[in-house]
Ligand SMILES: CCCCCCCCC/C=C/C(=O)SCCNC(=O)CCNC(=O)[C@H](O)C(C)(C)COP(=O)(O)OP(=O)(O)OC[C@H]1O[C@@H](n2cnc3c(N)ncnc32)[C@H](O)[C@@H]1OP(=O)(O)O
């Protein structure tokens with residue numbers, strides 16, 4: 001469990017976290033609140049968001065809830081404008097909301113492709129666009145996109161998500177350069193397999209699948225949401241990471257490097 005941050009690095013600041021009602025998004029919201037910031041969590045279901053807000057308020061700051069589907073650009077713009085209207089500013093946006101499931105690419109329906117790409121890539125752009133209008137006007141802001149390492153190495157069975165996360169990575173680098181001179185930083189964080197409400201059900205629903213995923217992590221365990229949140233706090237904090245933009249921080253126990261390279265007894269044989 002996250003305690004109050006000794007740094008209090010977000011005091012007086014406001015963050016909007018999409019998908020803040022569960023898993024990694026909730027942990028990031030609580031870490032921001034522990035750092036003294038106010039948080040707004042956004043998602044489709046109100047109840048889990050309210051639970052996050054109740055937990056965040058224990059740190060003493062303000063916590064608000066917005067129900068919204070990130071695939072709806074008008075609703076997203078209204079939500080972001082509402083945050084600035086209510087809380088007076090917007091310092092950070094975390095694009096964390098995602099949808100995912102395993103499917104053979106040749107069997108994936110156009111609507112299945114669209115559902116994931118719309119949430120992950122288009123939703124991240126809608127939120128980023130709306131938030132950046134306030135951040136650029138203020139001359140400061142930090143945007144953090146939660147991706148996955150298959151954005152750059154690909155992954156069979158998740159073509160929709162890998163393509164969308166790859167798009168988010170390209171968007172990150174493009175906007176980091178486009179807005180770098182105007183005080184707005186844009187970065188990515190790439191968690192390793194993390195046992196959350198959504199991921200467990202979508203990606204490793206059986207013990208066998210779970211063991212296979214775990215076997216791919218050199219560190220030999222799942223990432224914790226709190227570990228991701230701590231690195232997210234670093235990237236969001238302008239004092240510690242103010243010169244970091246357009247980059248990706250992997251928090252994955254070395255997963256994307258590939259365990260077999262180190263442990264295969266045949267490695268190194270000619
Ligand atoms: C492994 C790596 C480890 C190792 C690597 C570990 C790194 C992992 C990185 C990433 C992890 C994550 O993102 S984990 C995040 C997981 N979280 C979530 O998924 C939570 C949110 N999910 C959702 O809301 C839903 O699952 C989702 C389908 C995406 C969107 O819901 P909607 O209600 O909008 O959509 P629906 O109407 O239900 O479905 C839209 C279409 O998708 C199809 N569809 C839905 N589920 C389907 C399924 N299981 N298989 C085929 N097709 C499916 C439907 O049939 C529809 O197509 P038609 O029938 O043609 O109409």
Ligand SMILES: NC(=O)C1=CN([C@@H]2O[C@H](COP(=O)(O)OP(=O)(O)OC[C@H]3O[C@@H](n4cnc5c(N)ncnc54)[C@H](OP(=O)(O)O)[C@@H]3O)[C@@H](O)[C@H]2O)C=CC1
Nearest residue numbers: 019023024043044045069070096097098193194196198199
């Ligand atoms: N867990 C893992 O192993 C890994 C996760 N990631 C990434 O981390 C992030 C968080 O994942 P995780 O915590 O596991 O996932 P969860 O499924 O637990 O959380 C996803 C959140 O996104 C929200 N959400 C989904 N669709 C929408 C939508 N259309 N509009 C608004 N909100 C939406 C959900 O709330 P609601 O349903 O109420 O809308 C939910 O709170 C994702 O970007 C994921 O891709 C990356 C690598 C590994």
